[in-house]
Amino acid sequence: MGASEDEAxxxxxxxxxxxxxxxxxxRWQGPLVNLAFRFCHDRSRAEDMAQDAFLRAWRAxxxxxxxxxxxxxxxxxxxxxxxxxLRRIPPNAVALEAIAEPRAPATRSLDEEDRDRALKRAVLGxxxxxxxxxxxxxxxxxxxxxxxxxxxxxxxxxxxxxxxGRDILRGKLQKLFAKPDTKxxx
Amino acid sequence: xxxEDLDRMLSTQENIVPSSGFVDNxxxxxxxxxxxxxxxxxxWKHALPGLAAWLIALVSFVYLAFAHFDASSARxxxxxxxxxxxxxxxxxxxxxxxxxxxxxxxxxxxxFFSMRIVGxxx
Numbered sequence: 229m230g231a232s233e234d235e236a237x238x239x240x241x242x243x244x245x246x247x248x249x250x251x252x253x254x255r256w257q258g259p260l261v262n263l264a265f266r267f268c269h270d271r272s273r274a275e276d277m278a279q280d281a282f283l284r285a286w287r288a289x290x291x292x293x294x295x296x297x298x299x300x301x302x303x304x305x306x307x308x309x310x311x312x313x314l315r316r317i318p319p320n321a322v323a324l325e326a327i328a329e330p331r332a333p334a335t336r337s338l339d340e341e342d343r344d345r346a347l348k349r350a351v352l353g354x355x356x357x358x359x360x361x362x363x364x365x366x367x368x369x370x371x372x373x374x375x376x377x378x379x380x381x382x383x384x385x386x387x388x389x390x391x392x393g394r395d396i397l398r399g400k401l402q403k404l405f406a407k408p409d410t411k412x413x414x
Numbered sequence: 415x416x417x418e419d420l421d422r423m424l425s426t427q428e429n430i431v432p433s434s435g436f437v438d439n440x441x442x443x444x445x446x447x448x449x450x451x452x453x454x455x456x457x458w459k460h461a462l463p464g465l466a467a468w469l470i471a472l473v474s475f476v477y478l479a480f481a482h483f484d485a486s487s488a489r490x491x492x493x494x495x496x497x498x499x500x501x502x503x504x505x506x507x508x509x510x511x512x513x514x515x516x517x518x519x520x521x522x523x524x525x526f527f528s529m530r531i532v533g534x535x536x
Contacts, residue, residue: 366424
């Protein structure tokens with residue numbers, strides 16, 4: 229994805245050529261929809277959120293200072309909107325305690341699907357600042373500077389939130405993911 | 415569960431592909447927004463004289479309140495620990511403005527609670 233293509237398209241949009249924004253949407257639809265999906269785990273809602281993010285980006289296009297790549301600015305706009313959206317209507321998160329127990333918890337570990345589902349719900353059940361930090365950090369392939377810029381927080385703050393978020397998550401998942409052989413050994 | 419386990423699980427999240435009509439929907443929304451006239455901005459230029467007059471009136475009132483308070487402090491029954499509040503109350507009494515103050519407070523409370531109720535519903 230070329231930064232120069234983004235810049236050229238932005239300039240065309242600002243010059244009044246609305247159609248040039250379609251190139252931006254085509255280029256960034258995948259990442260923006262997937263980031264939204266990680267926040268809500270609902271395909272339809274993710275597309276609605278991404279659409280709102282593109283609309284907001286279009287409205288604020290003149291505010292892009294070009295001192296950072298367009299993608300950095302776009303992700304910051306989208307992340308900000310997704311977080312507000314989740315504050316307005318929280319994701320359909322169920323408390324970890326309310327998740328159905330694995331079919332035979334005492335005799336076998338969770339299969340991958342159960343594990344994945346439980347993990348998603350546990351992440352969504354975290355306090356927002358830790359949840360957002362974890363979602364954005366792993367979305368950016370564990371890149372601290374990118375995630376910090378998307379969230380608009382200093383890197384040190386993000387590291388602290390990640391650490392605390394992981395601790396909470398680990399504590400919550402420990403019981404659920406406990407291996408049966410470990411229990412038997414005790 | 416160690417850090418590596420958690421990193422591995424959180425890194426392997428599924429990716430989705432946007433639906434085929436997604437780009438069209440976005441562009442439709444943007445074209446719709448582009449064709450809608452922008453919202454009328456608040457007329458700050460026209461409101462500025464009124465706001466300035468209101469500010470001058472407020473400052474004058476506080477000044478007069480203090481002047482009045484100094485003159486009548488000897489016969490005041492209000493505690494001296496809150497001189498500004500006492501001055502304002504004394505001045506309101508002097509111009510029979512207690513009911514105006516009460517009405518303003520009731521209006522403010524009504525606006526505050528209405529906004530809270532509407533905010534909770536949105």
